[in-house]
Amino acid sequence: MTAAVEFRRVERHYGEVRAVDGVDLSIAQGEFFAMLGPSGSGKTTCLRLIAGFERPTGGEVAIMGAPMGDVPPYRRPVNTVFQDYALFPHLNVRDNVAYGLMIAGQGRAPRRRAADEALEMVALPGYGARKPSELSGGQRQRVALARALVMQPKVLLLDEPLGALDLKLREAMQEELKALQRRLGITFVFVTHDQGEALSMADRVAVFNDGRIVQAGTPEDIYYRPEAPFVADFVGSSNLLPPEVTRRLGLGDGPAALRPEAVRLVSEGGHAARVTGLAFLGTATRLSLDLDGHRMTALIPRGADMPAEGSDVRIGWAPDDLHLMKVSA
Amino acid sequence: MTSADTSPASPVTAPDAATRLSDILWRRPRLLIALLIGPPLAWLGIVYLGALFALLAQSFFSIDEFSGQIRYELTLSTYAELFRAYNLDIILRTVAMAASVTVAAAIVAFPIAYYAARYATGRWKAIFYLGIMLPLWSSYLVKVYAWKLILAKEGILGWLFETLHLTWLLEAYLAIPGIGGNSLSVSWTGTFLVFLYVWLPFMILPVQAALERVPPSMLEASGDLGARPGQTLRHVLIPLALPGIIAGSIFTFSLTLGDYIVPQIVGTSARMIGQAVYQYQGTAGNIPLAAAFAVVPILIMAVYLWIAKRKGAFDAL
Numbered sequence A: 001m002t003a004a005v006e007f008r009r010v011e012r013h014y015g016e017v018r019a020v021d022g023v024d025l026s027i028a029q030g031e032f033f034a035m036l037g038p039s040g041s042g043k044t045t046c047l048r049l050i051a052g053f054e055r056p057t058g059g060e061v062a063i064m065g066a067p068m069g070d071v072p073p074y075r076r077p078v079n080t081v082f083q084d085y086a087l088f089p090h091l092n093v094r095d096n097v098a099y100g101l102m103i104a105g106q107g108r109a110p111r112r113r114a115a116d117e118a119l120e121m122v123a124l125p126g127y128g129a130r131k132p133s134e135l136s137g138g139q140r141q142r143v144a145l146a147r148a149l150v151m152q153p154k155v156l157l158l159d160e161p162l163g164a165l166d167l168k169l170r171e172a173m174q175e176e177l178k179a180l181q182r183r184l185g186i187t188f189v190f191v192t193h194d195q196g197e198a199l200s201m202a203d204r205v206a207v208f209n210d211g212r213i214v215q216a217g218t219p220e221d222i223y224y225r226p227e228a229p230f231v232a233d234f235v236g237s238s239n240l241l242p243p244e245v246t247r248r249l250g251l252g253d254g255p256a257a258l259r260p261e262a263v264r265l266v267s268e269g270g271h272a273a274r275v276t277g278l279a280f281l282g283t284a285t286r287l288s289l290d291l292d293g294h295r296m297t298a299l300i301p302r303g304a305d306m307p308a309e310g311s312d313v314r315i316g317w318a319p320d321d322l323h324l325m326k327v328s329a
Numbered sequence B: 001m002t003s004a005d006t007s008p009a010s011p012v013t014a015p016d017a018a019t020r021l022s023d024i025l026w027r028r029p030r031l032l033i034a035l036l037i038g039p040p041l042a043w044l045g046i047v048y049l050g051a052l053f054a055l056l057a058q059s060f061f062s063i064d065e066f067s068g069q070i071r072y073e074l075t076l077s078t079y080a081e082l083f084r085a086y087n088l089d090i091i092l093r094t095v096a097m098a099a100s101v102t103v104a105a106a107i108v109a110f111p112i113a114y115y116a117a118r119y120a121t122g123r124w125k126a127i128f129y130l131g132i133m134l135p136l137w138s139s140y141l142v143k144v145y146a147w148k149l150i151l152a153k154e155g156i157l158g159w160l161f162e163t164l165h166l167t168w169l170l171e172a173y174l175a176i177p178g179i180g181g182n183s184l185s186v187s188w189t190g191t192f193l194v195f196l197y198v199w200l201p202f203m204i205l206p207v208q209a210a211l212e213r214v215p216p217s218m219l220e221a222s223g224d225l226g227a228r229p230g231q232t233l234r235h236v237l238i239p240l241a242l243p244g245i246i247a248g249s250i251f252t253f254s255l256t257l258g259d260y261i262v263p264q265i266v267g268t269s270a271r272m273i274g275q276a277v278y279q280y281q282g283t284a285g286n287i288p289l290a291a292a293f294a295v296v297p298i299l300i301m302a303v304y305l306w307i308a309k310r311k312g313a314f315d316a317l
Helices: A043-051 A093-097 A099-103 A108-121 A137-149 A167-184 A195-201 A219-224 A229-234 A243-248 B017-027 B029-059 B077-082 B085-118 B122-137 B140-151 B156-163 B167-174 B188-212 B216-224 B229-258 B273-281 B287-310
Strands: A005-014 A017-027 A032-036 A058-063 A078-081 A155-159 A187-192 A204-209 A212-217 A239-241 A256-258 A264-266 A271-280 A284-291 A294-301 A312-316
Touching: A005 A043, A017 A043, A017 A058, A017 A212, A032 A043, A032 A195, A043 A058, A043 A078, A043 A155, A043 A187, A043 A204, A078 A137, A078 B216, A093 A099, A093 A108, A093 A137, A099 A108, A099 B229, A108 A137, A137 A167, A167 A195, A187 A195, A195 A219, A204 A219, A204 A229, A212 A219, A212 A229, A229 A239, A239 A294, A264 A294, A284 A312, B017 B029, B029 B287, B077 B085, B077 B287, B085 B122, B085 B188, B085 B229, B085 B273, B085 B287, B122 B188, B140 B156, B140 B188, B156 B167, B188 B229, B216 B229, B229 B273, B229 B287, B273 B287
Parallel strands: A032 A187, A032 A204, A078 A155, A155 A187
Antiparallel strands: A005 A017, A005 A058, A204 A212, A239 A256, A264 A312, A271 A284, A271 A312, A284 A294
16 A cells, blocks of 8 residues: 655755754554654654645655655645644634635535534534634634545644643543544644653654654554663653663663663662652652662652652662663664 | 841832832823823824814805805805816826725735745845835935936936837827826826835835734645635735735825825826815915815725725724
8 A cells, every 4th residue: 555655865954954854754544643753853844844835855755655746735635734723814614614625616505514514523513603713722723623624635734733732622632633533544644742642642653853763663662662762761751771870780781761660669689779859749659769870760659658758779670671772872 | 036126127118209100100000091192192182183173164164256255154065066077077086096006006015015024034124124114214305306307208217218119118108098198207107106106115014014914824724725826815815914905005095195296296287186275275265175175085085994894804903
């Protein structure tokens, strides 16, 4: 099956700045794909390269197998949900949703019907006559989603769509988006800087840094088997043990990642550490530890005996939980 | 700590005179607003509106055709005079000129404003503002006379057409009745060009301000939904820039309606409203008719704004 989106050695340079620097990528049809990275890592530029708002300075972007080199945004089979939603303030909600159909030359009655159906799909029935300025942030986001989906794109691009929503709404929308994607079977490409969001929603995640993909894989791969210190560090608050420490403790030769929840307090064996701080988080307590001069954190579930700040403890972990990395980037 | 006799020092420092004044204003924010807008409001209310009402009152008097004296009785006869063919001509000619200047200014200003709002940054933005504002620094009379030289028969434009062997084209154009004439400087087209030039900054600046507020993502969204750039212009950019265009058109339209200097220096002998007002209140001594003429642009602008509002031109504000 042809890939929904394919990047072949794609570059986007602005003079000296290499926003995207040699990205190879293949997104399968029907996949929920997340591009994860800090700001300035090139993930949004990659999304804009798919939409056609940017043109690559090198390499090639293909959508459904067709090279997009000279295809302007208005002829690409993709639609975008913008970070700021970009709803047209002079049109009401229905005309916003029907905008693409109006441009495509559809008659007033069918496009009205299609817009109302799309609004129903995003759980905003009866909102057609309102102006975007009369809606809340979450509602605007749904309108933006309906406006893109009504075009029945091959690929839906989402640029940090949940970034402006508050936590509760964001969590609800994550589930809804996921369910919507399953139901429609459309390829979703999703840009975010929130690792939790990427891991919980996506089938596959690409972690970006400095214009390159550091690692691409399933959320489990990214979380449990980071291939580079950057990934371990960026995806959640993993403990990163530098090579000196792993060598000194006789664990291995390269850097290693250890999830805070994998660390346990043991009565004997393990490694000596000193508790330098405690933070109560509800279901668990986060311990700040000094392991042989190296700072690390541990999440101790509720119910365990908590050591006092400043006390000496012994810590351990299951051998499988320590992930050794080959690269020392 | 047994110092029961020394009261603790107040955490608030003692105010001096300026601070005390600030304190008074801080406690009474309305007083500050009244002080700030009171004088200009008095100026507007008494001097401007007063003059306007005096003008309105004058237009309801009439002139005695034998003695040339003003008859101070309320009548609509002066307004009836406006509808005489030669006066109506003046009004229609002026409105046609103001409308053409406004439309042309909007068309010329839009690309310039668009460039400035979307592409110009840093130094180029400064150059843009300077380029737009610089003509406003020199006297408007100087500019109009400069244009007379440009448009004169032996002037710069005539020379340019001759050099390009296009004199025939210019002559063919000048032969068109109504807009042509002996030379550009004594034609309707000449007046139009000078008006367009002198009022253009008043159109560019508000349009630029309106376009500046259109987020780039709005245009990208339109393209993303399949609209070609031309369709985006029509369905998104112009509707969103409309309040700016209307604001600019208020300037260009009303300034053209009331001007009496440009048509006097460049153009035909046919008069415009401004010239009529100037002559009736001066040499002819017919203050009531001059006042009635002066009311016409006010009415036209009121109707224009009313229509603009009804058409939703300010919805995007």
